[in-house]
Amino acid sequence: SQTIHQWPATLVQPVGSPLSLECTVEGTSNPNLYWYRQAAGRGLQLLFYSVGIGQISSEVPQNLSASRPQDRQFILSSKKLLLSDSGFYLCAWSVSTGAYYGYTFGSGTRLTVV
Amino acid sequence: ILNVEQSPQSLHVQEGDSTNFTCSFPSSNFYALHWYRWETAKSPEALFVMTLNGDEKKKGRISATLNTKEGYSYLYIKGSQPEDSATYLCAFVKGGADGLTFGKGTHLIIQP
Numbered sequence: 001s002q003t004i005h006q007w008p009a010t011l012v013q014p015v016g017s018p019l020s021l022e023c024t025v026e027g028t029s030n031p032n033l034y035w036y037r038q039a040a041g042r043g044l045q046l047l048f049y050s051v052g053i054g055q056i057s058s059e060v061p062q063n064l065s066a067s068r069p070q071d072r073q074f075i076l077s078s079k080k081l082l083l084s085d086s087g088f089y090l091c092a093w094s095v096s097t098g099a100y101y102g103y104t105f106g107s108g109t110r111l112t113v114v
Numbered sequence: 115i116l117n118v119e120q121s122p123q124s125l126h127v128q129e130g131d132s133t134n135f136t137c138s139f140p141s142s143n144f145y146a147l148h149w150y151r152w153e154t155a156k157s158p159e160a161l162f163v164m165t166l167n168g169d170e171k172k173k174g175r176i177s178a179t180l181n182t183k184e185g186y187s188y189l190y191i192k193g194s195q196p197e198d199s200a201t202y203l204c205a206f207v208k209g210g211a212d213g214l215t216f217g218k219g220t221h222l223i224i225q226p
Contacts, residue, residue, distance in 0.1 A: 004157075034213060043118070044203065044216035059213060090158070100146055100165065103214065105157040 002027035006091045006106030013113055019064075019078040021109050023091030026072065031093040033074040034103065035066055039087040050074060051096070086113045116140055118206045120217035127194045127224055134190040135220040137204030141185035146207040148214060149178055149189055153200045161189075161202075194224045 006023045013019060025031050035047040046059045048066035056066050063082050067075045074091060091106040119138045127133045139147065146165045150158040162171040167182040175192045191198055201221045205214035 036216075041218075043218040044205075044214075046213040046215070049213055100163065102148055102160040102163045104160070105150075107155075107157050 002093075002104065004091065004093055004104055004106045006109060008109060009107065010110045011112070013081050013111065015083055015113055016080045019076070019081050019085070019111070021076040021089055021091075021111075023074040023076075023106055024072055025074075025093045028072070028093070028095075030071060030096075032096060033068060034092040034094070035074065035076050036090045036092065037087045038090070039084075044090065048076070081113045083113050086111055116206060116208065116215040118204065118215050118217040120202075120204055120220050122220060123218065124221040125223070127191075127222065129194060129196060129224055129226050131194055132190065132192045133194055133222070134188050135202065135222075137187045137189070137206075137217055139185050139187075139204070139206040139215075140208070141183060143209045144182045144185075144206075145209045147180055147182075147187050148205040148207070149187070150203040150205065151200045152203055152219070158203060189220075191222075194222075196224045196226055198222060199224045 003026045032051050034049045036044045037047050038044050048058055050056050050068045053068055064078050089109045092103040094103045121136050148163050149161040151161050152158040162178045164180040169180040171178050177190045180187045201219040203216055203219045205216045207214055
């Protein structure tokens with residue numbers, strides 16, 4: 001069966017420090033991968049999605065970047081965190097027709113930038 | 115920017131009572147509407163994916179309806195139980211898009 005792993009669960013980072021959040025999927029190949037963020041008082045916002053290795057689409061201009069170095073690995077990064085980067089980050093995967101069949105989410109990372 | 119609204123924002127319901135809440139979304143260029151259930155400290159769990167106007171889906175005591183022409187979906191919970199306490203998210207997919215646009219959710223609390 002397919003599983004999705006996301007870590008760390010909680011992270012407190014100072015402003016200006018780098019960030020790396022990792023997400024891996026098991027039990028499937030060539031998944032679509034997504035990074036979402038929920039900032040305080042807001043809904044889940046799509047940040048990046050990827051349909052294949054090295055293919056990244058950004059939905060919202062921001063201080064973050066994403067990479068997909070392997071088929072089932074999706075990384076969210078920042079060179080210098082801002083206070084506004086605080087939030088709850090969720091990774092998700094889907095089959096290529098995920099918009100029709102639905103997504104499977106990881107357990108999330110609570111990021112607090114201080 | 116796609117506008118997906120959920121109401122109410124939060125809801126307190128007595129155990130055993132039935133309840134419902136709303137998701138409204140753009141009525142043009144509709145492709146799919148998703149409902150997720152999100153418990154604290156857990157991953158959002160898919161409940162329904164709805165694609166056709168007039169769709170009605172059911173999973174145990176939870177059901178959902180879809181009206182794509184007027185741009186709304188209702189989620190119903192019959193005979194609420196404490197384990198139903200969670201945030202219920204709807205997400206809209208427009209034609210040709212790869213991502214879901216989520217509402218802010220309805221936070222449901224079932225009181226014993």
